[in-house]
Amino acid sequence: MRLESDSIGTMEVPEEAYYGVQSLRGKENFSITGRGLHPVFIHNLAQIKKAAAITNGDGGYLEQEKARAIVQACDEVLAGQFAGEFIVDAIQGGAGTSANMNMNEVIANRAGEILGGRKGAYDRVHPNDHVNMSQSTNDVVPTAGKLTVLDLLKPLVRELGRLEMALRKKEEEFDDVIKMGRTQLQDAVPMRLGQTFHSYACMVARDTARIQEAGKEMYVVNLGGTAIGSAINVSEAYLNNILPNLSRLTGYPLRRAEDLFDATENLDSFVTMSGTVKTCALDLSKMCSDLRLLSSGPKTGLGEINLPARQNGSSIMPGKVNPVIPEVVNQVAFHIAGHDVTIAMAAEAGQMELNAFEPVIFYNLFESITALTAAVTTLTDNCIRGITANREHCRELMEESAGIATALCPYIGYARAAQIAKEALKTNKTVRELVIEKGLMSGEKLKKILDPYAMTDAAAQERMRP
Numbered sequence: 001m002r003l004e005s006d007s008i009g010t011m012e013v014p015e016e017a018y019y020g021v022q023s024l025r026g027k028e029n030f031s032i033t034g035r036g037l038h039p040v041f042i043h044n045l046a047q048i049k050k051a052a053a054i055t056n057g058d059g060g061y062l063e064q065e066k067a068r069a070i071v072q073a074c075d076e077v078l079a080g081q082f083a084g085e086f087i088v089d090a091i092q093g094g095a096g097t098s099a100n101m102n103m104n105e106v107i108a109n110r111a112g113e114i115l116g117g118r119k120g121a122y123d124r125v126h127p128n129d130h131v132n133m134s135q136s137t138n139d140v141v142p143t144a145g146k147l148t149v150l151d152l153l154k155p156l157v158r159e160l161g162r163l164e165m166a167l168r169k170k171e172e173e174f175d176d177v178i179k180m181g182r183t184q185l186q187d188a189v190p191m192r193l194g195q196t197f198h199s200y201a202c203m204v205a206r207d208t209a210r211i212q213e214a215g216k217e218m219y220v221v222n223l224g225g226t227a228i229g230s231a232i233n234v235s236e237a238y239l240n241n242i243l244p245n246l247s248r249l250t251g252y253p254l255r256r257a258e259d260l261f262d263a264t265e266n267l268d269s270f271v272t273m274s275g276t277v278k279t280c281a282l283d284l285s286k287m288c289s290d291l292r293l294l295s296s297g298p299k300t301g302l303g304e305i306n307l308p309a310r311q312n313g314s315s316i317m318p319g320k321v322n323p324v325i326p327e328v329v330n331q332v333a334f335h336i337a338g339h340d341v342t343i344a345m346a347a348e349a350g351q352m353e354l355n356a357f358e359p360v361i362f363y364n365l366f367e368s369i370t371a372l373t374a375a376v377t378t379l380t381d382n383c384i385r386g387i388t389a390n391r392e393h394c395r396e397l398m399e400e401s402a403g404i405a406t407a408l409c410p411y412i413g414y415a416r417a418a419q420i421a422k423e424a425l426k427t428n429k430t431v432r433e434l435v436i437e438k439g440l441m442s443g444e445k446l447k448k449i450l451d452p453y454a455m456t457d458a459a460a461q462e463r464m465r466p
Contacts, residue, residue, distance in 0.1 A: 002120045013120060018085040020105035020120065020127065026088040026098025035090050037099055038366045042086050043078060044147040044250075045103040048140050048223070049131055050074035051246035052238075056133050059237035066130055069111035082106055090363045095356040096141035104131040134238045136226040138264055138354055143246075145362045146218040149273060150252055152369040153215050159376040160208045160280070166384040167201035170194070178452040179304055179394035180401050185293075187403035190455040193304070193389055196294075200287050207280035214276040217269040219253055225260030228353040267347040267355050270365060277368050278340040284372075284379065285333035288326030291383070295323055304394045308386030325383035332375040339364035398452060405431045407455050412440055 001012040004021035011021045037045075050071050057067030076082065085106045088098040104127035109119040111131070117124040125131065132140075175194035182188050223246065224239045226232050231239055239256075247254045257263030297303035313322035342364045346357035355361075398404065402421035408431070409417045420438075424431050435446055448454070 004120050016119070018082055018106045018109040018119060019087055019102055020109065020122075022101040022127075023087055023098065023105050026092060026094075026102065030089040030092040030098065032089045032091045033363070035363075037086050037088065037090055037102075038148060038362070039083070040151050041099075041144055041148045041362065041366065042083075042103070044144040044151070045099065045140065046074045046077040046107070047147065047249050048135075048144055048246060049103060049107055050078075051242060051249055052133065052135055053131070055238050055242045055245050058241065059235055061235060061238070062130060062133055065115065066111070066125055069114040069125060070107055070131055072114055073107045073110035076110060077103075077106065082110070090359065092359050093356070095137055095354060096359050097137045099359070100132070100137040100140050101127065104128065107131045134224075134226070134234045134242070138227050139221075139223045139225045139260075141358055142264070142267070143221040143223040145270070145358060145365075146221055147250055147252065148362070148366060149270075149369065150215060150218050150250075152366060152373070153211065156277075156369055156373040156376070157208060157212060159373050159380065160204055160211075163376050163380045163384065164201050164204045164208070166380050167197050167204060170384065170387060171197040171201060174389050176453075177389045177391050177394055178398055178456065180398045180403060187401040189403055189406045190398050190452055192453070192456045193394065195456065196290075203283050203287070207276075207283055210276045211280060214269075214273045217272060219255060220257050220263065220269070221254055222257050222260050222263035223254075224256060225264050229259070229261035229264040231260065261353065265350060265353045265355060267350065267358065267361060270361050271344055271347045274340045274343040274365050274368060277365075277372060278336050281333040281336040281368075281372050281375075284376070285330045288329045288379070291326045291387075292323045302397075304390055304397070306388045306390065307383055310382055325378055329375045329379050332371050335371060336368045339368045395452070399430060399432075402431060404450055404455065407449055408435070411449060416440070 002015050003010055004013050005011075006021050006025070008025065011024055013019070013021055013024055053062060053067045053070035053074065056062035057064055062070075086102050088102050092098045108122055108125045108127040108131045111125040112122065113119060115124040171194045173194070174197060175192055177193035178190055179193050179196075180187050180189075181191040221243070222229065224231055224234055224242055226234055243254045243256055291305070291307060294302055294305045295307045298306070307323050307325070309321045310324050311321075313320035313324075343361050346361045347355065349355070349357055402424040405417045405421040405424070408420065412420075420431055420434050420440075423429070423434055427434075429437075432446060432450060435441060436443055441449075
């Protein structure tokens with residue numbers, strides 16, 4: 001063990017550890033979730049430290065030898081080394097100070113080692129004076145959070161695009177499948193199964209666009225504002241160059257917030273981001289509930305579509321197959337909705353010039369995006385692509401429904417059409433049979449009016465109007 005001291009006192013730190021006393025205090029104080037910092041968040045903290053070292057070195061405020069050592073240490077972290085050295089819990093008090101110092105200490109110890117020093121001495125490279133130069137937890141952590149959101153959104157947007165394409169393929173495949181539409185779970189009017197999947201595809205496209213638009217807010221950061229937005233301890237050269245340098249490292253068009261005080265104390269951009277992710281999750285959950293209903297049965301439910309069989313559905317009922325993929329998407333949506341409440345409460349609870357609750361916001365937001373991405377992947381690959389339609393059954397249900405009487409309203413009036421519908425339900429005769437039986441119109445005309453495809457197409461209906 002080695003002894004390290006901070007303003008609180010002295011602690012023993014494992015001799016070979018690259019983390020230091022402040023990281024160890026954070027680990028002891030915040031044994032909360034059992035889960036460490038998100039690896040992408042760690043990556044982005046290292047990106048910021050690298051950009052800061054380059055900027056301070058170029059500005060003449062950090063000796064070039066130290067700057068180069070810090071950059072090398074950051075590159076090693078970015079390459080995946082020292083993953084086990086990031087020991088603090090994802091949820092922590094102190095607005096993320098433990099996370100920031102964990103990174104500062106690891107980089108300082110490694111950079112000092114590169115310069116011939118020993119871990120824990122900090123005589124060559126100091127975690128605060130050198131690695132954290134021109135920075136504060138209060139601008140580093142939210143900037144790393146925004147970069148992490150941007151990184152996590154890339155696979156989500158990609159997977160949503162794959163889902164949209166899979167739905168559009170089903171739209172084409174099922175364009176000729178006529179079925180009964182339903183409102184309030186009751187028979188409504190005919191539609192094409194392809195139209196159902198087209199509506200889902202439109203919804204996914206809209207959610208994707210909404211998420212991408214919210215993502216643009218992540219480009220606006222408070223880096224350079226340090227403690228509260230006043231840019232204390234920051235040179236003009238640093239303030240002018242840190243974001244261009246970080247943008248080059250990350251590939252994102254980052255820009256400084258117009259008001260650094262505002263950007264430091266207010267986290268509404270994360271609330272917006274969470275809200276769009278939640279909206280997407282709830283939309284997908286609604287779609288999955290539809291799929292479960294449409295595939296229900298297979299003999300005693302709607303049974304209009306078949307979902308791919310993925311696993312046995314029961315430990316006691318032989319042959320039972322459950323809609324497990326839509327079910328897991330439903331559960332992910334519930335999970336994300338809960339996260340969104342937490343994020344909203346944490347964003348509201350910040351006081352004065354800083355919100356101390358960024359750690360729980362990031363923990364929940366990162367998990368929401370990651371879980372939704374995985375849910376969309378399994379939905380596309382293990383469900384949507386393998387859906388088949390029970391074409392004849394769909395047609396039979398439509399023909400037997402009294403709902404097709406709606407198409408008669410322009411010709412025989414609402415009251416008479418309603419009478420036909422009620423009689424069809426009471427006598428178990430079809431609407432077609434009753435209209436012919438009562439001599440309300442010729443069979444040829446009725447055939448055109450109740451043509452299933454025409455009933456699903458506005459242009460065709462317009463051409464037939466009296």
